[in-house]
Amino acid sequence: MIKLAAALSALLLLGAAGTAQAAIDARLAPDSVTLTDNGRTVLVYRTRTSDPAEPGRLNYVHPLYAPDGTVLTEDRPADHPANRGLFWSWHQVRIGEEVVADGWFMKGLTFFVRGTKFQGQPDGSGVLTLDVDWIVNSKPELIYVAREVTKVTIRPAATTGQRIEFDTTITARVPGLSLGGSDDAKGYGGFSMRLVQPDRLSFASRGEAVTPAVEAVAAGPAMGFAWPVANAYPAWAVGLACKAQGQPITRWILRRELSMQNCVFPGRAPYAIPIERPLHLESTVVIQPRESAAR
Known part of the structure; x- marks a missing residue:
């Protein structure tokens, strides 16, 4: 598990990496935006649903690729069809005391991506800005x-x-x-990842192994995910760190089974979002070579 410590430290160290000329670019299509690194696809952001029966299945990332082209995420797996790559959603979308939509299951909530803008940066990075309306369609x-x-x-x-x-x-x-996680002891909701072969993952935080549990586990502000060292698995480790309103999230739903991984916010109890005080979320994903994690 110490091997994963390097993946977690990369959450800070990789911020300085860059090139003199922009390497990141974007390709726009009617239903997606593809972000590339020197022509290699990094991820695809979904701006429209591909299924009219699921009008809420957009505003997420899939596929996510490792630098060698390995696909690291799954979309619509048979075991949990609502899982979708990298996504941020909540079971409880409330107005007052009423739950008006379930964003996790894409029931009663859809999105309209009103704008996409890409800008290359002097350090070689690229920024895709998405302007999205949330629309509740469960009412007349x-x-x-x-x-x-x-x-x-x-x-x-x-x-x-x-x-x-x-x-x-x-x-x-x-x-x-207000937004709330699942209305049970697990309370999952917020930024989530459906990684490939999740039943083979190992977890570590602050250099120590973390054991999954049915309910959320307390750990550090970053979590490392890695597959076994074998040709049948991705040769990569993935790190994730999340913040809400500037504060690190340290509660995690972890699954060594066919399911997603989640940095839990806010939990079961809904979090109020007054009109004058927006909710600010930050999530950082690092993809690190397995060989580097082994050092």
Whole structure:
């Protein structure tokens, strides 16, 4: 498990990596934005649903690729069809005391991506800015409940791996909006990852092994995920760190089974989002070579 400590430290170290000329670029399509690093696909952000029966299945990332082209995420797996790559969602979307939508299961909530903008940066990184409306469609009339602005920053790949940063601001457009995780002891919700072969993962935080549990486990502000050292598995480790309102998230739903991984925010109890005080979320994903993690 000490091997994963390097993956976690990379969350800080990779921020300095870059090149003199922009390496990150974007390709826009009617249903997606593909971000590339010197022509190699890093990730695909979904701007439209591919299934009219699931109007809420957009505003997420899949596939996520390792620098060698290995796909690291799954979308719509048979065991949990609501799992979808890298995604940020909540079971409880509330107005006042009423649950008006379930964003996790994509019931009663859809999104309209009103704008996408890409800018290359002097350090070689690239920033994709997404302007997204949250629309509740469970009522006779549509309700515009929130505006989301997400910035996805990709740093150029280095020998130590690749760093991807998600910066999301959710601004309420109606009074009384709140978001909550699953309404049970697990309380899962927030930024989540459905990685490939999750039943083979190992977990570590602060250089120590972490054992999954049914409910959330307390750990450090970053978590490392790694597959066994064998040709049948990705030759990579993945690190994740999350913040809410500037504070590190240290509660984790971890699954060594066919399911997702989640940095838990806010938990079961809903978090109120007053119109004048947006919710600010930050999530950093680092993909690191297995050989580097072994040192």
